[in-house]
Amino acid sequence: MTRRLSLRPFRLALLALLALPLACSPAAPTDHAGHGIAVDLDPTARTVTLEHGDIPGLMKAMTMTFPVAPEVDLAAVEKGAAVDFEVGSEGSTLTVTAIEQAAPPTP
Ligand SMILES: [Cu+2]
Secondary structure (H helix, E strand, O other): OHHHHHHHHHHHHHHHHHHHHHHHOOOOOOOEEEEEEEEEEEOOOOEEEEEEOOEOOOEOOEEEEEEEOOOOOHHHOOOOOEEEEEEEEEOOEEEEEEEEEOOOOOO
16 A cells, blocks of 8 residues: 555656657657648638548548647748648647648659
8 A cells, every 4th residue: 555655756757758748859750741722711710621631540531620830931821722730639629730732743
């Protein structure tokens, strides 16, 4: 009983240490790369609505609105443009951590 209680703070500290690198790194290994169309952009609310294809390991193709990370420059993306993006998770929230207009297809 006493022993289990004394281990608890240590275990919590260890968990916090393990979580730190994931929370701080912009290109964390939990980021998933996706491709789609930026059907809507809201620079004020800092959201982007993406009609995206399959994101392997994360979700199937769908249209959905994501919050955008503070470091992302939404002005670099035009509404309706084809985009490449990355989705990371901050806590339980999926967030776009990088987005850029896709290069036009080469003939
Ligand atoms: Cu989705």
